[in-house]
Amino acid sequence: MGAIIKAIEYIYPNNKITNTDLSNQFPDYDFTKFEEKVGIKNRYWVDENETALDLAIKACEKLFLRFSKDAIDYVLYCTQSPEYVLPTTACILQDKLGLSKNIGALDFNLGCSGYTYGISLAKALINSNQAKNILLVTSETYSKYLHPLDRSNRAIFGDAATATLISFDKKEGVGEFLFGTDGSGYDKLIVKNGGSKFSYNPNAEEISYGTNNIYTDNHLYMDGPEVFNFTNEVIPNFTKEVLHKNNLNVEDISQFVFHQANAFMLNFMRKRLKASKENFFVDLEDGGNTVSCTIPIALKKYSQSILDESSVIIVGFGVGLSWSGGLIKINNKL
Amino acid sequence: MKKDDFISGLQEELEIETTLETTTNLKDLEEWDSMAAMLLIGYVSNEFAVTLNADSIKNITTVESLIEMIGLDKFN
Numbered sequence: 173m174g175a176i177i178k179a180i181e182y183i184y185p186n187n188k189i190t191n192t193d194l195s196n197q198f199p200d201y202d203f204t205k206f207e208e209k210v211g212i213k214n215r216y217w218v219d220e221n222e223t224a225l226d227l228a229i230k231a232c233e234k235l236f237l238r239f240s241k242d243a244i245d246y247v248l249y250c251t252q253s254p255e256y257v258l259p260t261t262a263c264i265l266q267d268k269l270g271l272s273k274n275i276g277a278l279d280f281n282l283g284c285s286g287y288t289y290g291i292s293l294a295k296a297l298i299n300s301n302q303a304k305n306i307l308l309v310t311s312e313t314y315s316k317y318l319h320p321l322d323r324s325n326r327a328i329f330g331d332a333a334t335a336t337l338i339s340f341d342k343k344e345g346v347g348e349f350l351f352g353t354d355g356s357g358y359d360k361l362i363v364k365n366g367g368s369k370f371s372y373n374p375n376a377e378e379i380s381y382g383t384n385n386i387y388t389d390n391h392l393y394m395d396g397p398e399v400f401n402f403t404n405e406v407i408p409n410f411t412k413e414v415l416h417k418n419n420l421n422v423e424d425i426s427q428f429v430f431h432q433a434n435a436f437m438l439n440f441m442r443k444r445l446k447a448s449k450e451n452f453f454v455d456l457e458d459g460g461n462t463v464s465c466t467i468p469i470a471l472k473k474y475s476q477s478i479l480d481e482s483s484v485i486i487v488g489f490g491v492g493l494s495w496s497g498g499l500i501k502i503n504n505k506l
Numbered sequence: 507m508k509k510d511d512f513i514s515g516l517q518e519e520l521e522i523e524t525t526l527e528t529t530t531n532l533k534d535l536e537e538w539d540s541m542a543a544m545l546l547i548g549y550v551s552n553e554f555a556v557t558l559n560a561d562s563i564k565n566i567t568t569v570e571s572l573i574e575m576i577g578l579d580k581f582n
Contacts, residue, residue, distance in 0.1 A: 205521070205541055324540050383539040396540055397547055397560040404551065440548050 174344025175298040175306075177291070180472040180506040181234035182334040183227055184216035184459060191327075198323050206327055211435025215330030215460035217315035224253035225261055227333035228311035229268050235307075235335040241269060244337075246303035247277040248293055250286035250464045252491070253313040254279060265309065276303065283361070284431045284490030286310055286464030287334075288497050291486070292349040294338040304340040309333065310464035317363050317392035319378075322385045325394060328434065330460035334468035347499030348417040352410060357493035360398045364389040399490070403437060407489050408444035411497060414485060418499045422447055426482040427474055429453045431489055432466035464488070475506040507553065509581050513569060519549040528570040546572075554580050 191203040191213055207213060218227065228249070232241075249262035262277035271277075276297075282289055287310055294306040311333035318325050338346075365388075366372045376388035387393050411428070415421060428447055430438055435454050442452045453470050462469065467486050474484070480503065487497030509528070517526045520542050522535060532538055532546075547558050556576050558566075566572050573581060 201539075209541055209545070382543075385540070395560050397543060397558065397563050400544055400547055401551075401557050401559060404548075405557065434544075436544060436548070 173299075174341060174346065175295040175338050176341040176343065176345030177471070177500060177502065177506060178337045178339050179235060179238055180334060180336045180468045180475075181231050181238075182332060182465060182469045182472060183231040183234060184330070184332050185218040185222060185227060187217050187219055188214050189217055189330075190214045194323070194327055201323060203327070209436045210328065211454065211456045212327065212330075212460040213457045215327075215462075216332065218313050218331050222313075223255055224251050224311040224313045224331070224333065225255045225264060225268070227313070227331065228261075228265060228309050228335070231311070231333040231335040232265070232269050232307065232309060235337060236269075239337055241271055243305040243339075244271050244307045245275050246294075246297055246306045247271065247275060248290050248306060248308045249277070249279045250282055250290050250308070250310045251279060251312060252281055252283055252463070253311065253316065254281075262309075271307075282494060283312075283463050283492070284433065284466070285488035285492065285494040285496045287336075287467040288349065288486050288488040289351075290336070290464075291338065291346060291500065292351075292496065292498060295346040295349075298338065298340050306338045308336040308338055310468060312463040312465055314392060314463060319385075319387040319391040321378075322387050322391065324382055324385050324396065325387075325392060328461045329392075330462050332459060332462035332465040332469065334465045334472075336468055345501045345503075347501070348414070349496060349498030350410065350414050350417055352406065352495040354402075354493045357398065357402060360395045360402070360493065361393070361491040363392050366390065400437060402493055403433070403489055404440055404444070406495065407487060408441050410495060411441075411445055411485065411487055414487065414497045414499070420483070420499070424483060425451060425485050426478070427451055427453055427484045428487070429467055429470045429474060429484055430487045432456045432470055433461050433490065463490070471502070472506050475502050475504070478502060478505070507581055509573065512553070512573070512581065515553070516546075516549065516569070516572075519545050526569055528573070529568055531568050532566055532572065550576060556580075
């Protein structure tokens with residue numbers, strides 16, 4: 173007995189931003205090399221009045237075209253773009269979706285490691301007999317945190333929402349998971365103002381960083397080199413530990429689905445792991461880095477091509493600093 | 507590694523069109539940007555197992571300064 177991932181749906185906002193659109197905004201920068209190395213052609217951003225909750229509702233409704241919402245008995249909502257400081261967005265989602273009132277619902281604040289955490293939590297809830305059909309939602313609108321003149325991050329991040337149904341099953345479809353945390357890197361990827369330590373500052377000073385990028389402490393800041401180094405130093409070995417924990421080798425894995433952060437970085441890690449291109453998912457062209465949404469989007473895409481049971485290693489890493497990963501088994505189109 | 511091999515490898519990795527000299531200031535190159543910094547970090551990490559952090563990137567000037575940062579003992 174165990175838990176299996178039954179289905180995934182995802183949604184992007186309507187507003188599509190191509191590299192040509194960005195070139196028009198930043199005429200001094202050539203996006204050709206960016207497109208080739210980072211692998212992103214376009215991303216989608218919400219309009220001013222649209223929120224992550226709006227996207228989440230759409231993704232869930234897409235899922236409910238295939239599965240009854242009445243069976244849902246727990247909602248795990250992963251976001252760093254909550255509707256309010258309080259209450260918990262998952263409670264509003266329960267009402268908007270018309271889910272049963274006899275369910276558990278909570279938000280958890282993680283970024284790129286969020287989906288892998290969510291799968292592990294869902295497995296734990298099911299295997300401890302606390303829930304049978306879990307709705308795991310990831311929804312993120314980092315575009316709201318980006319400074320208008322932060323060219324690098326505007327090129328990388330896109331908005332999206334995903335909805336995954338994880339259900340009780342006779343077979344175990346979720347293997348062993350491992351976790352990692354290093355809070356000493358909390359300020360490597362941060363929105364400093366607006367929480368309880370520093371309130372939003374309408375007169376925040378504009379700070380220049382990297383190559384002519386600008387942000388303020390009200391906006392998202394990312395120390396690119398540090399995040400890149402952390403990922404390359406920690407994640408390949410961590411992935412080997414995840415394999416070991418599941419008694420598997422690199423060759424046993426049908427597909428490695430890592431958080432889709434940046435194509436260059438993914439290939440860099442792939443080589444360290446000695447995995448072949450065919451067994452390592454890289455596709456950021458349409459949508460870019462959508463934080464906790466990249467892994468479920470990648471799983472949905474990958475599952476369209478599978479013919480029999482597929483062993484997949486999923487690994488998420490980023491803001492926190494936080495990372496987690498584990499084994500899942502997929503045997504149908506999600 | 508020979509300095510010359512390092513410099514030609516650097517030129518290739520960063521896709522720099524002009525010829526690099528030890529005296530070339532990397533920050534003055536048209537190709538220098540955060541993407542180039544990422545490629546540089548990857549190249550140096552693979553070739554020397556040396557990690558360039560944000561501060562090292564900020565402090566790089568000429569190719570020679572990069573070589574010193576990596577460590578002269580790693581070159582022959």
